[in-house]
Amino acid sequence: MLEIKNLYAQVGNNLILKGINLNIKDGEVVILMGPNGGGKTTLLHTIMGMPKYKIIDGQILFNEIDITNLSPDERAKLGIGIMFQKPPYIRGVNLKELASIIPGHKDNKVIEENAEAIDMKDYLEREVNFGFSGGELKRSEVFQLLCQDPKLILLDEPESGVDIENISLIGKNLNKLLGKEEKIKNRVKSGIIVTHTGYILDYINANKGFILIDGKIVCEGTPNDILEEVRKYGYRRCQQCK
Amino acid sequence: MQIDLSRKYKDLAKRAVNKKAAYGIDIDLKMYEDAAEVGNYKGLDTLPTEIKEAALLAGVDVTEKNRSGTYMQIDHSVIYNKIMASYENKIEIISVNDALEKFPEMEKYWWQAVNVDQDKYTANAELKPMHGYFIRVLPGMKIDKPIQSCLMLQENAKVQNVHNIIILEEGAEAQIITGCAIPPKVKEGLHIGISEFYIKKGAKLTFTMIHNWAEDFHVRPRSAAIVEEDATFINNYVLLKPVKSIQMFPSANLIGKNAKAQFNSILYGKEDSHIDVGSKVILTGENTAGQAVSRAIVDDNATIYARGTLIGKNDTVKAHLDCRGILASKDAVMYAIPELVADKSTHAKLSHEAAIGPIGEEEIEYLMARGLSKDEAVTLITQGFMDTKILGLPEMLENSLKEMINRTRDDTM
Numbered sequence: 001m002l003e004i005k006n007l008y009a010q011v012g013n014n015l016i017l018k019g020i021n022l023n024i025k026d027g028e029v030v031i032l033m034g035p036n037g038g039g040k041t042t043l044l045h046t047i048m049g050m051p052k053y054k055i056i057d058g059q060i061l062f063n064e065i066d067i068t069n070l071s072p073d074e075r076a077k078l079g080i081g082i083m084f085q086k087p088p089y090i091r092g093v094n095l096k097e098l099a100s101i102i103p104g105h106k107d108n109k110v111i112e113e114n115a116e117a118i119d120m121k122d123y124l125e126r127e128v129n130f131g132f133s134g135g136e137l138k139r140s141e142v143f144q145l146l147c148q149d150p151k152l153i154l155l156d157e158p159e160s161g162v163d164i165e166n167i168s169l170i171g172k173n174l175n176k177l178l179g180k181e182e183k184i185k186n187r188v189k190s191g192i193i194v195t196h197t198g199y200i201l202d203y204i205n206a207n208k209g210f211i212l213i214d215g216k217i218v219c220e221g222t223p224n225d226i227l228e229e230v231r232k233y234g235y236r237r238c239q240q241c242k
Numbered sequence: 243m244q245i246d247l248s249r250k251y252k253d254l255a256k257r258a259v260n261k262k263a264a265y266g267i268d269i270d271l272k273m274y275e276d277a278a279e280v281g282n283y284k285g286l287d288t289l290p291t292e293i294k295e296a297a298l299l300a301g302v303d304v305t306e307k308n309r310s311g312t313y314m315q316i317d318h319s320v321i322y323n324k325i326m327a328s329y330e331n332k333i334e335i336i337s338v339n340d341a342l343e344k345f346p347e348m349e350k351y352w353w354q355a356v357n358v359d360q361d362k363y364t365a366n367a368e369l370k371p372m373h374g375y376f377i378r379v380l381p382g383m384k385i386d387k388p389i390q391s392c393l394m395l396q397e398n399a400k401v402q403n404v405h406n407i408i409i410l411e412e413g414a415e416a417q418i419i420t421g422c423a424i425p426p427k428v429k430e431g432l433h434i435g436i437s438e439f440y441i442k443k444g445a446k447l448t449f450t451m452i453h454n455w456a457e458d459f460h461v462r463p464r465s466a467a468i469v470e471e472d473a474t475f476i477n478n479y480v481l482l483k484p485v486k487s488i489q490m491f492p493s494a495n496l497i498g499k500n501a502k503a504q505f506n507s508i509l510y511g512k513e514d515s516h517i518d519v520g521s522k523v524i525l526t527g528e529n530t531a532g533q534a535v536s537r538a539i540v541d542d543n544a545t546i547y548a549r550g551t552l553i554g555k556n557d558t559v560k561a562h563l564d565c566r567g568i569l570a571s572k573d574a575v576m577y578a579i580p581e582l583v584a585d586k587s588t589h590a591k592l593s594h595e596a597a598i599g600p601i602g603e604e605e606i607e608y609l610m611a612r613g614l615s616k617d618e619a620v621t622l623i624t625q626g627f628m629d630t631k632i633l634g635l636p637e638m639l640e641n642s643l644k645e646m647i648n649r650t651r652d653d654t655m
Contacts, residue, residue: 048611051603076613084611088604092626101622103613127626144612 001026001152001190002047007058009046015056016042018215024152027187029178029204031223032194034212035235040194041085043212044154047192048082049075062152077103081150083141085157089129095140096124099147106147114146118173134161142173153177153191159200171203178204198227211238251358255368258359265547266489266518269460271366274401274432283321286312292425293394299482299646300421301452302392308638310416311335311377313391317402318372332383333416334376335391338405341376351407355438355466355495363434363462367403374404374436379414379445388417388639395424395431405436410445410473417448419639422455430458430486439467441475443498450478450635452646453485457513461488471498471527478506478633482647484513484544491549493522496530496559506632507536508647511544511574520549520579525559525590532561535632539624540567540574551581554590563594568601568627601627 002024009017016039024030032040046053047060049072060068067075090098099111106114115121120143123132129140138158145153158174159167175181179189193200201223209226211219218241219226229237262268283289286304289297293316294304303309310329314322320337342348358368375391395402410416422433433455441447455461469475475494494503505521523532534550550563567576580594601623609619628647630640 050607050611052607071616072607072610073613073615073619076611082611084608088602088608090605090609090623090626092629092631093622098609098612098622101614101618148612 001028001063003061004047005059005061007046007060008056009042010054010056011042011052016215017046020058020215020217022210022217024190024192026190027179028208029191029193029206030208030210031198031201031206031226032192032210032212033196033198033226033230038212039215040212041156044082044156044192044194047154048072048080076148076150079151080154081145081148081152082154083138083145083156083158085160087129087137087141089127089132091127091130093128094125095120095128095143098128099124099144102144102148104147104149111147114143117176118143118146119169135163135166138162138170139166142170142177145177146173149177151189153189155191155193157194157196159195159197167199168203171200174200174204180205198230201227211235213238251353251368254359255365258365259362259369261359261361261365263361263363263462263489265491265520265549266462267460267487267516269432269462269487271362271401271432286314286322292427293396296394296423296425296454297392297421299454300392300423301419301450301642301646302390302421308387309390310385310387311389313375313377314394315373315375315392315404316394316396317400320373323375326387329385332380333385333389334378334380335389336376338374338376338407339371341407348407351409351438351440353438355440355468356436356464360464364436364464367405367434367436367464370401370403371405372403374406376407377418378409379411379416381411382413383416384414385416388419391418391420393420393422393433393435395428395433401432401434403434407438408447408449409440410442410447412442413444414442415446417450417636417639419450419452421452422461424454424456424459429456432460433462435463435465437463437465439465439475441467441469441473443470444472445470446474448476448478448634450480450633450639452480452482452643453488454483455485455488457484458486460486461490463490463492465490465492467492467494467503469494469496469498469501469503472500473498474502476504476506476634477521478635479519480508480643480647481517481519482510484515485517486514487516487518489518491520491522493524494532495524495526496532497526499528499530501527501530503532504634505534506634507538507548508628508630508633509536509538509546509548510628511538511540511542511546511576513542513544515544517544518547518549520547520551522551522553523561524553524555525561526555528556529558530556531559533564534562535564536566537628537632538567538576539570539628540576541570543571543573545575547577547579549579549581550594551583552592552594553583553585554587554592555585557587557589559587560591562592563596565594565596566627567598568624569598570601
């Protein structure tokens, strides 16, 4: 699904990613942990092709297509989708209008079903993300992704700022988005989840975990091992592996 | 009747023929000849294609299916006016000249909301009158389909002076959509439009004016409304195409208890357009409320002045101004000028917000990450900014306006 080779990327003049190598297979979901400023969000945004994140060296292949120099909309059309941690609002455009023009051309029925599933039906006529609470923002993001239905899903702290009730709803829908309802051998969708707390793992089964420090992947293991390491020792021991 | 009434105001007008307007570029009126008379048409579908197309761009429904009545004037000839059968005895639509002949009560309306000697343009309209419409909605009549009017100029270097009187009798409700336009071959001219609105007790009028002029066109509307007790006046203005200059500062005087006024403007400043558009709400009566919302995009070498004035004359009044602009070109200029006046009203609540800024990169990139191209993202954000919902129009009218905005943007942006 995704192959990242020796990726270097910067924001402004600051080099953030320093030689990332990462392979994600079809149907694989991975978690990404690491201290603040380590490059987790930068990695997701660089995979998405956000203009602020400049690739200095390396290559990103998505389903064997070199997407290193593609714009975000080209990547989205190929099947990459992102859940933003702090999405902006768009005045005068309602959520339903946006959902209907997200490529994939969803009909009204699908839009209504998706909104129902993530409890956003009452928000369809509201301006995109305007005046939304933390939990509403996350649900708005999940709703948009359900409408986009990407193959590779990039989730930037899906649980931050979300109360217990919402986290379960979000978890359930992210599982749907990741194709977890399919039989195991039929699963083709992949995901990268950035998480600080690991709470999302109570709802989503991941296959692998990585720790990212100072722009480098310093550790790889099962999601539970990674989480246990971080819970017990913080990133102290990982720093030694840099 | 007409002569008597005119004589009453002719002297005042004569004294104001050289009086410059308080705002906007000064125009030498000698540059513009009087327009010639043209013939009448039997129906809007018999109009020449180029005129029909221009009318469509100004919101005119040439099929008339979704309208209750129509008034159409080209240059200074009334070429068509009609009330659909089911609305007869509910509304009156005639040329203002005919109204002056027919109705002695015109004295109560003629130059009563707008001052004849306000400036050289009002004076010129009085001294060289060229029709205009008289629209009256009879007491208690709720008109479900919009009344439409269209004022056009057909020949180059011509002036059109119109004087319109709009009366909503007690308890009446209506929407008027009025389009001013010109066929593509017309490049220059001057349009002066006087509009006096009388919204009687408990009545409600939504008046939507759509302007589609040309690069060398000067436009000087002079409008004012008098709004009585429990009445509502909503005034929408949409300018979509380049214009040489436009200057107007329509006002609503809320004289009756609980009266309300709302001004909404959507302005596209293109090419070398010089646009100076304001709105003024005078809150005279007890518990009156006002709102003025404007959205402007300034592109190319255009200049936009977006003005707004709220005058509180009573302790129990409340009003808000909201003015936002996007500067889309390095050569464009925008002034947002909100003005709040508390006139001996210590408890009047008047507020404003004004903001000018670019289209946010973050919003564009967000939409791109959802698969919209950069152009599509900019279009969607712009469309959202020029939010037709602020106009409070019925869905059908809003949709046709949205289509017009999209068509204009495709043409010019």
